[in-house]
Amino acid sequence: MAKLPYRMYKPEEIESKWQRKWEADGLYHADIAPDQPKHYALTMLPYPSGDLHIGHWYAITPADARARFMRMRGFNVMFPMGFDAFGLPAENAAIKNKIHPKEWTYKNIERMRQQLRTMGAMFDWRREAVSSDPEYYRWSQWYFNQLYRHDLAYRKHSPVDWCPNCNTTLAREQVWGDDRHCERCGTPVIKKELEQWFFRTTRYADELLSFEGIDWPERVRALQTNWIGRSEGASVAFRTEQGDELEIFTTRPDTLWGATFMVLAPEHPLVAKITTPAQKPAVEQYVAEVIRQTDIQREATDKEKTGVFTGGYAINSVNDEKIPIWVADYVLMTYGSGAIMAVPAHDQRDLEFARKFNLEVRVVIQPPEMEQLDAKTMLEAVSAYGMMVNSGPLTGTPGDQASEKTIAYLEDRGIGEGAVNYRLRDWLISRQRYWGAPIPIVYCARCGTLPLPDEQLPVLLPDDVEWLPTGESPLKLHPTWRFTCCPVCGGEAERETDTMDTFMCSSWYHQRYLSPRYHEGPFDLKEYDYWMPVDVYTGGVEHAAMHLIYTRFFHKACRDMGIGKGDEPMLVLRNQGQILGPDGQRMSKSRGNVVDPDKQVRIYGADTVRAYLMFGYRWADGGPWDPGNIQGSSRWLQRVWSTILEDGRAGKPAGRVLKSLRRKVHQTLRSVTRDFEQFEFNTIVSALMELMNEMSKAKQEGVWGSDEWEEAVDYYLRMLAPVAPHISEELWALLGKAYSVHTQPWPTLDEQAAAEEQITLVVQVNGKVRDRITVPADIDDESARLTALQSKAVMKHLGDNKPRKVIVVPRKLVNFVL
RNA sequence: GCCGAAGUGGCGGAACAGGCAGACGCGCACGACUCAAAAUCGUGUUCCUUCGGGAGUGUGGGUUCGAUUCCCACCUUCGGCACCA
Numbered sequence: 082m083a084k085l086p087y088r089m090y091k092p093e094e095i096e097s098k099w100q101r102k103w104e105a106d107g108l109y110h111a112d113i114a115p116d117q118p119k120h121y122a123l124t125m126l127p128y129p130s131g132d133l134h135i136g137h138w139y140a141i142t143p144a145d146a147r148a149r150f151m152r153m154r155g156f157n158v159m160f161p162m163g164f165d166a167f168g169l170p171a172e173n174a175a176i177k178n179k180i181h182p183k184e185w186t187y188k189n190i191e192r193m194r195q196q197l198r199t200m201g202a203m204f205d206w207r208r209e210a211v212s213s214d215p216e217y218y219r220w221s222q223w224y225f226n227q228l229y230r231h232d233l234a235y236r237k238h239s240p241v242d243w244c245p246n247c248n249t250t251l252a253r254e255q256v257w258g259d260d261r262h263c264e265r266c267g268t269p270v271i272k273k274e275l276e277q278w279f280f281r282t283t284r285y286a287d288e289l290l291s292f293e294g295i296d297w298p299e300r301v302r303a304l305q306t307n308w309i310g311r312s313e314g315a316s317v318a319f320r321t322e323q324g325d326e327l328e329i330f331t332t333r334p335d336t337l338w339g340a341t342f343m344v345l346a347p348e349h350p351l352v353a354k355i356t357t358p359a360q361k362p363a364v365e366q367y368v369a370e371v372i373r374q375t376d377i378q379r380e381a382t383d384k385e386k387t388g389v390f391t392g393g394y395a396i397n398s399v400n401d402e403k404i405p406i407w408v409a410d411y412v413l414m415t416y417g418s419g420a421i422m423a424v425p426a427h428d429q430r431d432l433e434f435a436r437k438f439n440l441e442v443r444v445v446i447q448p449p450e451m452e453q454l455d456a457k458t459m460l461e462a463v464s465a466y467g468m469m470v471n472s473g474p475l476t477g478t479p480g481d482q483a484s485e486k487t488i489a490y491l492e493d494r495g496i497g498e499g500a501v502n503y504r505l506r507d508w509l510i511s512r513q514r515y516w517g518a519p520i521p522i523v524y525c526a527r528c529g530t531l532p533l534p535d536e537q538l539p540v541l542l543p544d545d546v547e548w549l550p551t552g553e554s555p556l557k558l559h560p561t562w563r564f565t566c567c568p569v570c571g572g573e574a575e576r577e578t579d580t581m582d583t584f585m586c587s588s589w590y591h592q593r594y595l596s597p598r599y600h601e602g603p604f605d606l607k608e609y610d611y612w613m614p615v616d617v618y619t620g621g622v623e624h625a626a627m628h629l630i631y632t633r634f635f636h637k638a639c640r641d642m643g644i645g646k647g648d649e650p651m652l653v654l655r656n657q658g659q660i661l662g663p664d665g666q667r668m669s670k671s672r673g674n675v676v677d678p679d680k681q682v683r684i685y686g687a688d689t690v691r692a693y694l695m696f697g698y699r700w701a702d703g704g705p706w707d708p709g710n711i712q713g714s715s716r717w718l719q720r721v722w723s724t725i726l727e728d729g730r731a732g733k734p735a736g737r738v739l740k741s742l743r744r745k746v747h748q749t750l751r752s753v754t755r756d757f758e759q760f761e762f763n764t765i766v767s768a769l770m771e772l773m774n775e776m777s778k779a780k781q782e783g784v785w786g787s788d789e790w791e792e793a794v795d796y797y798l799r800m801l802a803p804v805a806p807h808i809s810e811e812l813w814a815l816l817g818k819a820y821s822v823h824t825q826p827w828p829t830l831d832e833q834a835a836a837e838e839q840i841t842l843v844v845q846v847n848g849k850v851r852d853r854i855t856v857p858a859d860i861d862d863e864s865a866r867l868t869a870l871q872s873k874a875v876m877k878h879l880g881d882n883k884p885r886k887v888i889v890v891p892r893k894l895v896n897f898v899l
Numbered sequence: 900g901c902c903g904a905a906g907u908g909g910c911g912g913a914a915c916a917g918g919c920a921g922a923c924g925c926g927c928a929c930g931a932c933u934c935a936a937a938a939u940c941g942u943g944u945u946c947c948u949u950c951g952g953g954a955g956u957g958u959g960g961g962u963u964c965g966a967u968u969c970c971c972a973c974c975u976u977c978g979g980c981a982c983c984a
Contacts, residue, residue: 696924768922
């Protein structure tokens with residue numbers, strides 16, 4: 082073996098060198114290869130906030146390592162990167178620093194591109210997409226038109242959530258927490274009545290509940306299921322005394338005969354008509370009070386019930402009974418029909434209301450295991466199913482058929498039908514801000530609301546705009562921009578001046594990566610057919626009820642519009658956790674606990690930072706940054722460097738030593754392969770550390786220069802390559818191996834070499850470990866038992882007793898039971 | 900209240916199909932090297948112990964020869980939803 086000149090491991094010298102070479106060589110270019118299986122690995126694209134955060138490294142490094150692993154396993158891997166570049170932070174920063182949002186954004190993108198390069202990730206930069214480029218948002222607008230033409234986009238006047246700090250409306254998904262605050266800035270939202278654009282996500286509510294064919298974490302599935310909030314029941318038509326139909330939704334049609342009053346939401350359109358002159362002042366005052374309240378005050382669950390009698394009555398369709406109609410704020414206009422039938426005996430909220438206002442309580446369900454219910458004394462509503470009582474023709478129906486039979490009864494008589502309700506709302510996409518894709522709609526006094534013809538896209542965002550937020554769309558304040566001519570009649574017309582929610586732009590970015598400079602459509606179908614769907618999608622779980630619902634909706638809509646294919650955009654989803662500051666708190670500039678990745682790279686090198694982020698945490702959990710722990714990863718790579726590069730003493734190692742080295746190498750390969758497949762990154766690094774410890778010991782015993790050593794080093798560098806791409810490439814080159822380690826195939830596992838010849842048999846007496854004996858791996862049960870019996874420790878614990886039972890688990894243990 | 904995830908040494912964490920709890924790393928202790936320190940290398944490191952052992956994976960039960968792992972009940976933490984009819 083040739084003697085190598087000894088050198089120190091200096092990551093700062095080798096890392097940028099290889100990064101430049103890889104890029105110059107196009108080593109990570111992903112092109113269609115029809116004969117090769119493809120793998121589309123996607124990591125959520127960052128927002129260009131200014132600086133790359135350690136959180137970006139934490140998210141991207143393992144995704145990159147796994148993409149590299151898949152490539153070595155023979156897949157044609159695409160791992161693209163881009164920027165989600167529209168959005169409020171650009172405007173906020175612009176206001177603060179008096180710099181144009183566009184300038185701020187593109188400066189940041191340039192800076193982050195450079196920082197991303199220092200990670201040594203295998204991005205194919207030719208596929209980069211930036212959502213604020215006209216060539217990108219042209220297609221966001223085109224998609225808007227498609228949705229509009231397919232009746233999946235519509236404009237509606239309605240009460241919407243408004244962030245008074247961001248000065249814009251928000252989608253329901255962007256309002257968070259008990260205090261209903263803005264997802265971006267934390268300010269509590271208020272309600273405004275506005276004319277806004279929506280996407281019909283509710284049309285897909287049912288389909289979005291199915292996760293068939295995709296492997297997504299339980300956490301995300303549960304969250305989305307929860308968010309969509311499907312309830313099954315019936316809608317029933319009641320009538321007012323004046324003859325108006327009053328529809329209600331109930332999940333308990335079997336309690337219909339127990340309805341003793343009705344409640345309307347204060348905003349319900351029939352309130353004014355129903356209210357009698359005598360009750361008018363009280364009702365008007367109550368409604369005015371409720372409207373003045375915020376949603377937070379109004380929706381507090383622990384609040385005492387309030388309400389007012391309208392003076393009007395409704396007819397219960399099942400028994401023609403006349404029941405009073407009340408107005409109360411515990412009924413929400415946004416769910417169901419904004420009206421309920423109240424069944425106080427079987428609904429806690431209705432019971433509280435009834436007791437407070439002395440309304441009738443009537444038992445219509447008797448669960449078999451409960452004592453006879455007494456409407457006069459009951460303190461808690463009984464929501465359990467049970468036999469229907471006092472329910473006219475359905476009296477006596479058992480609980481398990483009650484709802485079903487009632488629905489059939491309603492349908493027979495044409496007074497109601499089985500119905501499903503969802504919590505999910507349509508997606509409000511209008512934003513009264515500047516830095517977004519303009520909604521490509523024109524309003525013409527003669528021709529009405531018109532989407533701009535596709536060939537007139539993109540509707541360019543003007544640069545010369547006063548972007549300071551006023552509550553009005555900045556585009557509306559531009560002196561000329563909004564005036565245009567009607568695409569149909571050519572007369573004077575005005576543009577829509579709102580921009581689109583940036584989640585619209587990020588709903589389809591994985592398509593743009595396929596062909597970011599394609600001019601004929603949002604993507605080149607050739608590329609789509611080869612690469613889609615995304616095989617592995619990784620990113621933060623905070624998007625579970627926003628981006629991850631929107632993008633599924635978008636994909637299904639595309640499928641139905643004949644643009645895309647398949648039911649789901651991303652087959653496998655995995656979420657990483659969050660890296661916190663060393664103090665265990667969320668990193669923030671104001672707390673001063675921000676860990677700067679650039680600085681860590683300067684100190685330790687990118688490979689060490691990568692290795693530590695993979696090694697130090699369960700990826701899905703994350704945790705506090707530990708400035709001490711990273712030392713372990715740094716020392717490890719130093720050891721890898723010196724153990725592989727420094728000449729060893731030539732010796733005559735025992736065959737046993739060589740065999741055991743080979744065994745460890747193949748065992749490591751087995752576990753590293755499995756862990757890559759299962760996204761368990763921390764144990765990949767620990768297995769590689771173990772192997773290095775073993776190799777270092779074996780080297781002391783003289784294996785250096787042997788075939789086994791050569792194989793160990795070769796395998797080691799290939800296994801290390803996805804984790805630490807620079808040091809492995811450098812060592813690969815220094816050993817004279819053919820460029821590049823990253824285009825090598827993944828090593829081949831020799832199961833026989835990995836098999837243990839000798840095993841440690843655990844010997845127990847009464848389930849307690851008393852001895853450990855080394856035996857041949859293929860020992861039969863009887864010999865195992867006899868060998869174990871000879872153990873001194875066993876003899877001592879057995880004494881004169883004869884074991885009642887002996888359990889032998891092949892290759893594992895022998896247990897003597899007394 | 901409902902849904903979901905998670906509780907293992909001083910710390911991050913490991914244990915793959917019910918079979919050696921604590922791999923790997925940090926920290927710490929001791930030793931080697933050094934005039935010395937750092938770095939590096941080596942050894943030890945769950946707790947208690949009368950040195951025989953005993954206890955131990957959030958708590959209490961259960962199944963089993965045997966449970967971090969399976970079942971039941973509960974506690975705690977985190978995340979989501981919540982007057983949703």
